[in-house]
Amino acid sequence: MRAICRQFFLIVIDTATLRQTATPMESVPAIATLEIDLDERLNFRPGLIQLYAHEIRAGELSWPLSAALTLTHSDHGGIGTLELADDRRLLARWRYTLARNPAALRFEREFNRLRDSLISGSPPATTVAATCPICKAPLPPDEEECPNCARELHTPPSTWVLLRLWRFAKPYQGMLFAGFLLTLAATAATLVPPYLTMPLMDDVLIPYQNGTPIDWVKVAWLLGGLLGAACLAWALGWARTYILALVSERIGADLRTTTYEHLLKLSLEYFGGKRTGDLLARIGSETDRINVFLSLHLLDFATDVLMIAMTAVILFSINAWLALITLIPLPIIAWLIHIVRDRLRTGFEQIDRVWAEVTNVLADTIPGIRVVKAFAQEAREAKRFRDANRHNLEVNDRLNRIWSLFAPTVGLLTEIGVLVVWVFGIWLIAHDRITVGVLTAFLAYISRFYTRLDAMSRIVSTTQKAAAGAKRIFDILDHVSSVPDPVKPVPMPPVTGAIQIQNVHFRYGNRAILRGIDLDIRPGEMIGLVGHSGSGKSTLVNLICRFYDVSEGSIRIEGVDLRSIAVAEYRKHIGLVLQEPFLFFGTIAENIAYGKPDATREEIVAAARAAHAHEFILRQPFGYDSLVGERGQALSGGERQRISIARALLIDPKILILDEATSAVDTETEFEIQQALNNLIRGRTTIAIAHRLSTLRRADRLVVMDRGRIVEIGNHDELMAKQGHYWRLYMAQSKQLDEPPPLGEPEKEALPPIVLPEPKAAEREAVA
Amino acid sequence: MSAPAFTLNRNPFGKLVFVGADGIAHEGVTPVRAFALTAPDEGIALLSAEGKELLWIDRLADLPAPLRTLIEEELAQREFMPEIHRIVAVGSFVTPSTWRVETDRGETELILKSEDDIRRLHGSRHPRGLLIADSNGIHYLIRDRDALDAQSRKLLKRFL
Numbered sequence: 023m024r025a026i027c028r029q030f031f032l033i034v035i036d037t038a039t040l041r042q043t044a045t046p047m048e049s050v051p052a053i054a055t056l057e058i059d060l061d062e063r064l065n066f067r068p069g070l071i072q073l074y075a076h077e078i079r080a081g082e083l084s085w086p087l088s089a090a091l092t093l094t095h096s097d098h099g100g101i102g103t104l105e106l107a108d109d110r111r112l113l114a115r116w117r118y119t120l121a122r123n124p125a126a127l128r129f130e131r132e133f134n135r136l137r138d139s140l141i142s143g144s145p146p147a148t149t150v151a152a153t154c155p156i157c158k159a160p161l162p163p164d165e166e167e168c169p170n171c172a173r174e175l176h177t178p179p180s181t182w183v184l185l186r187l188w189r190f191a192k193p194y195q196g197m198l199f200a201g202f203l204l205t206l207a208a209t210a211a212t213l214v215p216p217y218l219t220m221p222l223m224d225d226v227l228i229p230y231q232n233g234t235p236i237d238w239v240k241v242a243w244l245l246g247g248l249l250g251a252a253c254l255a256w257a258l259g260w261a262r263t264y265i266l267a268l269v270s271e272r273i274g275a276d277l278r279t280t281t282y283e284h285l286l287k288l289s290l291e292y293f294g295g296k297r298t299g300d301l302l303a304r305i306g307s308e309t310d311r312i313n314v315f316l317s318l319h320l321l322d323f324a325t326d327v328l329m330i331a332m333t334a335v336i337l338f339s340i341n342a343w344l345a346l347i348t349l350i351p352l353p354i355i356a357w358l359i360h361i362v363r364d365r366l367r368t369g370f371e372q373i374d375r376v377w378a379e380v381t382n383v384l385a386d387t388i389p390g391i392r393v394v395k396a397f398a399q400e401a402r403e404a405k406r407f408r409d410a411n412r413h414n415l416e417v418n419d420r421l422n423r424i425w426s427l428f429a430p431t432v433g434l435l436t437e438i439g440v441l442v443v444w445v446f447g448i449w450l451i452a453h454d455r456i457t458v459g460v461l462t463a464f465l466a467y468i469s470r471f472y473t474r475l476d477a478m479s480r481i482v483s484t485t486q487k488a489a490a491g492a493k494r495i496f497d498i499l500d501h502v503s504s505v506p507d508p509v510k511p512v513p514m515p516p517v518t519g520a521i522q523i524q525n526v527h528f529r530y531g532n533r534a535i536l537r538g539i540d541l542d543i544r545p546g547e548m549i550g551l552v553g554h555s556g557s558g559k560s561t562l563v564n565l566i567c568r569f570y571d572v573s574e575g576s577i578r579i580e581g582v583d584l585r586s587i588a589v590a591e592y593r594k595h596i597g598l599v600l601q602e603p604f605l606f607f608g609t610i611a612e613n614i615a616y617g618k619p620d621a622t623r624e625e626i627v628a629a630a631r632a633a634h635a636h637e638f639i640l641r642q643p644f645g646y647d648s649l650v651g652e653r654g655q656a657l658s659g660g661e662r663q664r665i666s667i668a669r670a671l672l673i674d675p676k677i678l679i680l681d682e683a684t685s686a687v688d689t690e691t692e693f694e695i696q697q698a699l700n701n702l703i704r705g706r707t708t709i710a711i712a713h714r715l716s717t718l719r720r721a722d723r724l725v726v727m728d729r730g731r732i733v734e735i736g737n738h739d740e741l742m743a744k745q746g747h748y749w750r751l752y753m754a755q756s757k758q759l760d761e762p763p764p765l766g767e768p769e770k771e772a773l774p775p776i777v778l779p780e781p782k783a784a785e786r787e788a789v790a
Numbered sequence: 791m792s793a794p795a796f797t798l799n800r801n802p803f804g805k806l807v808f809v810g811a812d813g814i815a816h817e818g819v820t821p822v823r824a825f826a827l828t829a830p831d832e833g834i835a836l837l838s839a840e841g842k843e844l845l846w847i848d849r850l851a852d853l854p855a856p857l858r859t860l861i862e863e864e865l866a867q868r869e870f871m872p873e874i875h876r877i878v879a880v881g882s883f884v885t886p887s888t889w890r891v892e893t894d895r896g897e898t899e900l901i902l903k904s905e906d907d908i909r910r911l912h913g914s915r916h917p918r919g920l921l922i923a924d925s926n927g928i929h930y931l932i933r934d935r936d937a938l939d940a941q942s943r944k945l946l947k948r949f950l
Contacts, residue, residue, distance in 0.1 A: 638841075
């Protein structure tokens, strides 16, 4: 900013006045338009700034464009600011929330383009057609969001979510249809026996009571029919349950794998915002819950509905009046179910959240158990767990109060329904309208489906649970990766390791982390990134790996924008060695060959030798076949690091990224690792972050970063001579050891490794 | 492999002595298999007593016979991996569980601390093999779990 910030005046933009500013120039469309949404006191109030070929207009005010005008953009805490100034003072300041930020940046860009043409006198450079960062399609003029990609799902959860499961059921529709037919047949078969009781009663038993001898042949036929129907129902029921269980199990498995595969494709940004316990619960238990719902509850429910429908038809065909009376409690129960459904839905969602909370406590504590014990916080963690559990209990108790009332009410209604049928049936018999056999058949039927109604009422809770589960699954499936693969990926050019970083900005949430980084990295060059914690080093490296996408600007490899190359294709050329090497459960050989599963044993051994890991691996009980990882053999930090270096070496990447690769180990191990790294660095573009500045002495160029900007570039000696940021960092490290700073001839290997005072963790948290 | 540029002998104390091309003698050399499970006969390293690699042998079969027997003898002394032929009985189906097993080295008892100590082997050599670590760190091998008798398989199944 200029030094004239004393006497600026603020512009209040009023929409009412805006409408009155219709001037003859209105016919000329604005070159850029920015709708701001805050006033100068940061109250929400809409406003408009427009850029024309010769002036900037905001409300009634306007400023003619001149070479002296500058438009500066900045943001802090989620609020963006545009400041217009000439060479003497601030002219205007506008505020907006970051939702408008892309438009504001575009406005600034257009302004600069126009002003530059004023200065140079040449016509304004034509703007490059902006493209959507996701699908690479050209954006409509003056729009910042791609209409194809900006669609987001903001639908509230409903039971209809379950219908989306059809996508997974579709491959099995043949089996599903067979299952449906079997269900139909099986249900019909179960309805035969009560029907047969009618002739049994009316034609055999009652005539016998009236003195007619029993017709044994008829009895044999009827009883045979009962047995036959039961056997048929058994066989059909078995076939249907088996087929449908088979299908639902497959649907569940597909759902699980699809969700997991989708999850793996999501960017680190997504994982940064989620907790492990929650994701584990979603993929594990939610899919299982949906599965059980499909194979058990939904199947039973469908059978029950079929049975009620068929029963109703039979009852009506026997006696319409009695059928009507019998079925009256049904709508009442349906209404009851409907009322409770709404209450239960919110309750079950709440239970899910509380349950995730319980698992989260476990997922937080168990990996960090050393910290818990070291700080003697077992009691506190136990209390956290107890609290989460108590919360779980409270929520469950509240829900159970409604839920427990539900089932007995259904039971009571059932009993009342049966009673009504008795009363009305006896009355009908008394008036000779029906026979005893008909009443018996009715009672047999309704006792069947009233008992099923009780079970059916349970469908409410299971459907709600399954719908809640499905919603949480589709939350993952609907999430589009923020580092998407381009629709039409550009083929990867032959990689030499040239990286151009042009005007890169990166924002995490509402914090700007990188602000305009420009860096040209030559093939085979080693770049050391230096700076305080939080200066954006790790973020820059993450952007180069394309774990995140830049908010603005571009990173190009061999002249091609990273976003237009298939992610997996690109990452094949990157070797990454992290501060804390992650080893998967498996053998050492498998871990080394992680990036290249078909590597031969010779290749693995060669990589391990180059990484100085070979000898300690041989000391393991099964050599390269020894298990490491979560519950494997205990390896030291340095040993694990060297395995991860071997892993990076094996894929022979053109670009190598070392993110604090040696900071977690002691100096002697660091020396070993440093030797291993020297093998690794040779002939590759290397970007290294280290807080021990001595480890970067080999770098061709050191890039010093401070608060998201590059402040110095040069080799060690140049930067020391400059006495700038790097020099101060170096001095700070040297002072820690109470040694005179080695300013003279640097003796490369003998320099003591020095540690920056800042802990590394803070920065990683900021980015993660 | 042509005539090896080293000598390997057993000294009177039963230790292996290695003399490499540089003429320096190393006493107490130990041969180590790099891929003890997946390719035991490929990639043998001779380590000095300090754990430094002295020699790498790509394939044991390439060595001249006397040398090979010397190394194999030494390996045999160091390797103890009984092979389970039959599971006679198990103490309980919850771990820790004491198993009575018949191995190629005789009948013995092992204590399985947890199901996690049963490691499934992959690869062409033992595609259906299992490696069971007992509480003392001894590894028992089941070469092919399908080749066990019915009783053993039934017992084993409860732990897999």
